[in-house]
Amino acid sequence: MGGALLAIRDLFVEFKVYEGKLKVLNGVFLSVREGQRVGLVGEAGCGKTTTMKCVLRILPSPPGRITKGEILFRGEDILRMPPRKVQRIRGRGISMIFQDPTAALNPVFTIGDQLMTVIRYGSHDSLTRREVRQRAIKALAEVQLPDPERIMASYPIQLSGGMRQRVCIAMALATEPELLIADEPTTNLDVTIQDQVLRLLNELVVRRKTSVIFITHSLGVVREMADWVYVMYAGNIIEGGPKGDLFREPLHPYTRGLMRAVPKLTGGGIAEGIPGRIPDYLDPPPGCRFHPRCEHAMPRCSQKNPPFRPVREGHEVACFLYQE
Amino acid sequence: MGILRFLAKRLLFSVFVLFGLSILIFLISRVLPGDPVRMALGPRAPEWAVQNLREQMHLDKPLPVQYYYWLVGALHGDLGQSLFTRRAVIDDIKEFLPATMELALFAGVIMAIFGILFGAIAGRYNNTWVDNVVRVFSYIGVVTPSFVFAILFLLLFGYLLGWFPTAGRLSPWVPRPPVITGMVTVDALLTGNWGALGDALWHMVLPAVALALGGMAQEARITRATISDNLKKDYIASAKGFGVPERLVMLKYLLKPSLIPTVSILGLDFASLLGNAFLVELIFNWPGFSRYGINAMLRKDLNAIAAVVMVLGVVFVTVNIIVDLVVAWLDPRIRLGAERGK
Numbered sequence: 076m077g078g079a080l081l082a083i084r085d086l087f088v089e090f091k092v093y094e095g096k097l098k099v100l101n102g103v104f105l106s107v108r109e110g111q112r113v114g115l116v117g118e119a120g121c122g123k124t125t126t127m128k129c130v131l132r133i134l135p136s137p138p139g140r141i142t143k144g145e146i147l148f149r150g151e152d153i154l155r156m157p158p159r160k161v162q163r164i165r166g167r168g169i170s171m172i173f174q175d176p177t178a179a180l181n182p183v184f185t186i187g188d189q190l191m192t193v194i195r196y197g198s199h200d201s202l203t204r205r206e207v208r209q210r211a212i213k214a215l216a217e218v219q220l221p222d223p224e225r226i227m228a229s230y231p232i233q234l235s236g237g238m239r240q241r242v243c244i245a246m247a248l249a250t251e252p253e254l255l256i257a258d259e260p261t262t263n264l265d266v267t268i269q270d271q272v273l274r275l276l277n278e279l280v281v282r283r284k285t286s287v288i289f290i291t292h293s294l295g296v297v298r299e300m301a302d303w304v305y306v307m308y309a310g311n312i313i314e315g316g317p318k319g320d321l322f323r324e325p326l327h328p329y330t331r332g333l334m335r336a337v338p339k340l341t342g343g344g345i346a347e348g349i350p351g352r353i354p355d356y357l358d359p360p361p362g363c364r365f366h367p368r369c370e371h372a373m374p375r376c377s378q379k380n381p382p383f384r385p386v387r388e389g390h391e392v393a394c395f396l397y398q399e
Numbered sequence: 400m401g402i403l404r405f406l407a408k409r410l411l412f413s414v415f416v417l418f419g420l421s422i423l424i425f426l427i428s429r430v431l432p433g434d435p436v437r438m439a440l441g442p443r444a445p446e447w448a449v450q451n452l453r454e455q456m457h458l459d460k461p462l463p464v465q466y467y468y469w470l471v472g473a474l475h476g477d478l479g480q481s482l483f484t485r486r487a488v489i490d491d492i493k494e495f496l497p498a499t500m501e502l503a504l505f506a507g508v509i510m511a512i513f514g515i516l517f518g519a520i521a522g523r524y525n526n527t528w529v530d531n532v533v534r535v536f537s538y539i540g541v542v543t544p545s546f547v548f549a550i551l552f553l554l555l556f557g558y559l560l561g562w563f564p565t566a567g568r569l570s571p572w573v574p575r576p577p578v579i580t581g582m583v584t585v586d587a588l589l590t591g592n593w594g595a596l597g598d599a600l601w602h603m604v605l606p607a608v609a610l611a612l613g614g615m616a617q618e619a620r621i622t623r624a625t626i627s628d629n630l631k632k633d634y635i636a637s638a639k640g641f642g643v644p645e646r647l648v649m650l651k652y653l654l655k656p657s658l659i660p661t662v663s664i665l666g667l668d669f670a671s672l673l674g675n676a677f678l679v680e681l682i683f684n685w686p687g688f689s690r691y692g693i694n695a696m697l698r699k700d701l702n703a704i705a706a707v708v709m710v711l712g713v714v715f716v717t718v719n720i721i722v723d724l725v726v727a728w729l730d731p732r733i734r735l736g737a738e739r740g741k
Contacts, residue, residue, distance in 0.1 A: 137525075165641060179634055182732060
């Protein structure tokens with residue numbers, strides 16, 4: 076593992092809405108090293124997808140606005156790059172699988188049209204029309220779709236949900252990106268095929284040694300698919316570290332609550348939840364955004380947002396409990 | 400294959416629609432108060448003359464019999480005689496319809512091109528000053544009747560500035576090209592008469608723009624709404640995220656799905672131009688079909704009324720079929736549904 080491939084530092088994002096400004100990201104820190112599989116865990120609405128859209132500079136704006144921070148890809152700040160350069164990073168440098176394959180595929184163009192466009196513009200090398208087509212068919216075969224020729228001529232509505240997500244995986248990997256962002260790629264699929272798709276995705280990235288950011292709200296998935304884990308809460312990364320260490324000894328009260336909330340196979344009644352709910356982004360609590368729900372809250376928790384700091388080798392946390 | 404079956408089905412359906420329409424308009428025109436024959440001949444015509452004409456037009460027979468005579472004639476291309484022009488209605492239509500058709504087609508093109516263009520720009524740059532300008536003008540366009548525009552244009556560009564002619568289809572010194580379709584521009588084009596083509600287009604600008612503005616504003620509003628909506632869709636973000644150039648994403652992957660609602664409304668707006676052109680035709684002294692239709696109704700010219708309504712019916716049905724075909728081409732979800740026999 077070399078240096079950081081991607082480093083997000085102190086990222087702030089606001090959404091302008093009728094009622095005011097939603098302060099969605101509140102200083103996000105995250106980094107991915109080459110060949111690393113990073114899991115990003117958090118409740119729905121905590122800002123995982125927003126963060127990733129910033130990485131590709133595809134956050135719809137308006138209403139979204141990045142107010143502060145930097146996103147370094149191979150040492151260069153994506154947020155301050157000219158659009159041309161950003162476009163060269165998209166596809167061949169970083170690509171993304173969206174949560175809902177039905178929404179991510181254009182309903183009025185064939186799979187072949189969309190996949191070939193992605194290959195033509197996102198590939199490292201310039202290809203002839205025939206080579207583009209061959210690569211598209213190969214990409215579909217690689218995600219184990221039967222009869223790729225027929226899939227190429229199909230429209231998204233002619234495919235099942237699982238097939239659509241395989242198509243999206245094929246699209247994301249066809250340009251051989253260095254970093255793949257997988258945003259809850261199985262949340263919208265039937266439970267019976269979630270496992271298949273996950274396994275396939277894991278196999279493909281391990282074989283290609285692609286770095287991955289795997290977004291999920293399931294700790295089980297992270298346990299299987301990631302080497303490194305970040306936990307996000309209400310617009311902040313609150314804890315991050317090597318998987319083993321983090322699962323063995325979670326530090327942040329929120330992470331601990333999250334682990335307790337996983338139902339155990341051995342029974343013992345319903346799992347505990349975390350009391351309270353995710354804060355209102357229009358008027359978030361001052362200081363640490365978790366403090367109103369935290370059983371260890373101290374006076375200063377409501378005054379200052381705790382910095383994200385290493386506690387021991389590689390294991391970082393944003394909590395005053397661990398800072399003198 | 401699927402498209403042919405779809406077309407056949409729509410054509411068959413259209414026949415029923417037109418048949419129903421013919422019964423309806425036949426009944427309505429005949430239950431209107433007032434005696435059409437007396438109105439045609441004037442109050443001082445002798446009773447026997449009125450009686451004669453009534454018999455000649457089968458107006459003394461019961462309604463179903465009258466309808467039977469009319470239908471048989473119509474199927475043979477004979478729509479009866481006008482009570483006023485005393486000519487076959489079909490000849491009147493041949494004379495007046497092309498003038499309005501030409502105007503409506505020109506207006507339709509303006510409506511489609513500029514409506515979509517302005518709407519797309521406003522939608523792409525929504526909530527910027529460009530969007531605000533387009534929105535204000537499209538509100539004005541939607542709420543202002545076309546005759547207001549017609550009068551304004553006539554005064555401003557016709558009389559005050561003198562840029563455009565104020566009446567008719569051709570300047571008096573330009574000889575009319577031989578009648579092939581009846582549309583002056585098309586006839587000029589077919590005979591290679593560029594002078595007449597230019598002159599005819601020049602005459603059409605003011606009435607066509609006046610007629611088009613309402614629909615254009617409507618198209619712009621709809622296009623703006625769909626574009627700005629679809630701009631937030633994941634498929635646009637994902638196409639961009641995969642490295643597809645911005646321009647291609649906008650002109651291909653955003654525009655095509657966004658045109659579907661616009662095209663549906665465009666068809667209806669175009670078809671209604673034909674019927675609603677009346678005041679614009681009157682203001683620009685355009686010898687058109689819409690004026691003919693209104694006059695027929697005011698004079699209770701039975702055969703002319705039925706013919707006008709049937710022609711409008713045919714136009715509506717045809718435009719709708721074209722719209723359905725275009726929408727099916729734009730939207731595979733509809734096309735595939737149709738092929739499955741839904």
